[in-house]
Amino acid sequence: MADLEYYWYKLLDITGDSPVSGWIIIPNLISIGLYWIIAGIFFIVDMMPKTKFLIKYKLQSNTNDPLDLDKLPSVIKQVLFNQFCVQIPFSILIHPIVHLRGINSPEIDFVRQVPPMWRITLDFIVFELIREISFYYLHRLFHHPRLYQKYHKMHHEWTSPIAVAAQYCHPLEHLLVNLLPMTIGPFLMCSNVISVAIWYFHSALKTYFDHCGYNFPVFLVYDSTKHDYHHMSFNRCYGILGDNPLILWTIGLNLFTATVYWIGAVFYLILDYIDKPKWLAKYKIMPGVNEPVDMSAVIKTAKVVLFNQFVVGLGISFLVYPSVVFRGGAETIREVPTFRKFVLDIIVSLILNDIFFYYSHRLFHYGWLYKKYHKEHHEWTSPIALAGIYCTPTEHIFCNMISNTIGLVVMRSNLFTTCLWLTHAMLRTLANHSGYKFPFYYDPRSHDYHHLKFNKYFGVLGIMDWLHGTDVENSVKQKWK
Numbered sequence: 001m002a003d004l005e006y007y008w009y010k011l012l013d014i015t016g017d018s019p020v021s022g023w024i025i026i027p028n029l030i031s032i033g034l035y036w037i038i039a040g041i042f043f044i045v046d047m048m049p050k051t052k053f054l055i056k057y058k059l060q061s062n063t064n065d066p067l068d069l070d071k072l073p074s075v076i077k078q079v080l081f082n083q084f085c086v087q088i089p090f091s092i093l094i095h096p097i098v099h100l101r102g103i104n105s106p107e108i109d110f111v112r113q114v115p116p117m118w119r120i121t122l123d124f125i126v127f128e129l130i131r132e133i134s135f136y137y138l139h140r141l142f143h144h145p146r147l148y149q150k151y152h153k154m155h156h157e158w159t160s161p162i163a164v165a166a167q168y169c170h171p172l173e174h175l176l177v178n179l180l181p182m183t184i185g186p187f188l189m190c191s192n193v194i195s196v197a198i199w200y201f202h203s204a205l206k207t208y209f210d211h212c213g214y215n216f217p218v219f220l221v222y223d224s225t226k227h228d229y230h231h232m233s234f235n236r237c238y239g240i241l242g243d244n245p246l247i248l249w250t251i252g253l254n255l256f257t258a259t260v261y262w263i264g265a266v267f268y269l270i271l272d273y274i275d276k277p278k279w280l281a282k283y284k285i286m287p288g289v290n291e292p293v294d295m296s297a298v299i300k301t302a303k304v305v306l307f308n309q310f311v312v313g314l315g316i317s318f319l320v321y322p323s324v325v326f327r328g329g330a331e332t333i334r335e336v337p338t339f340r341k342f343v344l345d346i347i348v349s350l351i352l353n354d355i356f357f358y359y360s361h362r363l364f365h366y367g368w369l370y371k372k373y374h375k376e377h378h379e380w381t382s383p384i385a386l387a388g389i390y391c392t393p394t395e396h397i398f399c400n401m402i403s404n405t406i407g408l409v410v411m412r413s414n415l416f417t418t419c420l421w422l423t424h425a426m427l428r429t430l431a432n433h434s435g436y437k438f439p440f441y442y443d444p445r446s447h448d449y450h451h452l453k454f455n456k457y458f459g460v461l462g463i464m465d466w467l468h469g470t471d472v473e474n475s476v477k478q479k480w481k
Contacts, residue, residue: 127185268385349407
């Protein structure tokens with residue numbers, strides 16, 4: 001973190017540390033400067049005699065060989081127009097909005113302030129998710145026949161793209177498809193300048209490598225095969241993440257589950273905080289508790305949850321990815337299982353989840369294990385939805401991650417089934433800790449009772465609790481419910 005501050009201050013010593021420098025000069029300096037550096041490098045590569053090394057990593061062999069120099073002047077002219085007549089004016093026009101949405105955030109004008117690493121990481125994840133969604137739909141919209149002919153066809157003149165043509169497009173496309181998806185995230189997150197600078201640096205690299213025509217393994221995060229395929233086939237791979245198995249099974253899956261989790265958690269938080277609407281508030285199991293919820297406890301919980309999701313969860317995802325490849329998960333990205341296979345996978349996952357969660361959960365209630373690994377989760381005697389994965393990393397791995405995925409591993413489930421199952425798992429976890437019993441939805445009363453009384457209801461479905469006698473007597477159960 002100290003190194004980051006050092007280099008950030010060095011940059012500000014050059015550009016100045018006024019808000020105009022931070023929000024206009026630095027982002028444009030990074031994106032435009034990096035554009036021409038990368039474009040220049042790949043121009044040299046394209047003009048070089050093709051060695052075996054270069055041929056090996058070229059995506060469309062025998063294309064742009066040699067490069068058509070007659071087309072370059074019009075490309076460069078259009079790119080420069082987009083950068084200096086669209087991009088820079090756009091950043092100037094939105095600067096008042098950037099300032100306005102920071103009225104309640106005094107640090108927004110303190111360009112030299114470096115936010116904590118967890119905040120930069122959270123910003124980056126949200127930016128990537130929002131850009132993927134907005135870019136996909138806007139890009140696909142520009143493939144509608146009427147819009148394509150007028151606004152997007154120019155970009156597809158290069159069926160085998162080159163780096164310098166990454167921003168070769170109609171000005172309207174550059175504004176809506178390139179610039180807008182990059183700026184929505186920073187606007188919504190009220191992000192610090194340094195988060196935006198890092199984001200622009202990453203986005204610039206991603207865009208330029210997507211159009212370079214080569215896929216070098218050293219740049220794993222910037223896999224260009226999918227967007228190159230889009231230029232060649234026209235109607236596939238509209239998004240940014242593409243269908244790289246490693247990216248989808250690790251970053252993609254964690255982003256997906258975290259999004260489901262946080263949408264649900266925020267919904268319940270609003271209910272807890274404002275106690276409205278009343279027709280939903282009446283389903284609260286223990287009225288008067290967490291009304292309003294303690295926001296200092298919420299912030300503490302949120303930090304632990306984010307750590308478990310994006311440090312523990314993401315780290316474990318990369319570690320176990322070789323097992324995904326071994327069981328064929330990397331080869332079935334685009335496959336949808338048969339209905340029979342899907343139902344069987346879900347049934348097995350439900351059973352194994354209940355068994356493994358029961359025993360691991362009950363084990364963590366044993367003396368020293370409880371004090372060291374599980375007590376943190378029980379700080380909430382009347383839990384809130386956000387606290388579903390508020391726990392130590394050890395508990396998160398064994399009680400949450402393994403129990404939720406053991407059935408998928410046994411059944412060799414593909415990504416489609418995994419996403420649907422984990423959606424169910426996230427919604428159930430949120431409901432179990434929400435303190436609300438909505439009709440025709442997950443019943444959280446057993447787990448709520450567990451948080452209150454500590455030594456009952458260790459399982460998920462109730463089958464293992466019934467088998468081991470850790471459910472409550474019917475008379476007590478009826479009184480509680």
